[in-house]
Amino acid sequence: MKGKLRPVFALALFAAIGLALWRATGKLFYLMNFGYIGVFLSLGLLLMIRKSQYARRVVQLGVGLYMLAWLGLFGRENMQLEGFWYYLFSGLFQAAVIHYLVAKIAGPFLFGRGWCGWACWTAAVLDFLPYKIPRNPRKPGLGAARYAMFALSLGFVLALFLLGAHDLEGIMWLSFIIGNALYYAVGIAMAFALKDNRAFCKYICPITVFLKPMSYFSLVRFKAKPDRCVHCGKCERVCPMNVEASNPARSRRNATECILCGECAKACPTKAFS
């Protein structure tokens, strides 16, 4: 697809999802919700085409904060992993379930971990910290923590159901507030301790248990053309996720960590990335 058509495609795709959900559920909310996200995404892509350094930030703040503040805090819907389990087990087809299906389970086959680079409200704050380029090598053993967090989240919601807890909606909303506060605190502390803004994403975030395997097959990828690459290593030095960016193979080192931020392409002196 021609680069200039991508913003139009993004807007049309999200409008189509919103329209389909509106027709299926009768709730106008879905059209407005996906329309809003589509507008910000296409605006970000437009800014990217114009080489604006704010392209990603606009989408992160526009989409991420909308979900955190409007859907979560104001709408009292738990948009975190616990919310996904809760609405799923309750048989409720609510925003959190749809959000997970679109952004984190089915969507990554198309746009990989675009969520992480362009919309996550946790990372939107972490990206403001001073260690955009990691100062230390990865710590492979620490990645096991994400599976523990995933199990903890699932176990917490299952326990609420099994114990017959009252006011589950209230508990979910409270856990959304506490969970987010903890994520920010741990994310910021880890960024400073490991001198790496995205340390939380690499080791702790439980959502990556969904995202990583799906993103391996992603249709949208940053790939260096071998005939243009001069192996200067600049793309890999700026990559916030330690991806072997110059290698176009799906099996490249840390392949499932790519968040489609585009920093590799910006840094490439021969414009090798497509």
Ligand code: SF4
């Ligand atoms: S890894 Fe988790 S915290 Fe990091 S950007 Fe992705 S969803 Fe957000």
Ligand code: SF4
């Ligand atoms: S710098 Fe390139 S390889 Fe690294 S996460 Fe961003 S888009 Fe992916």
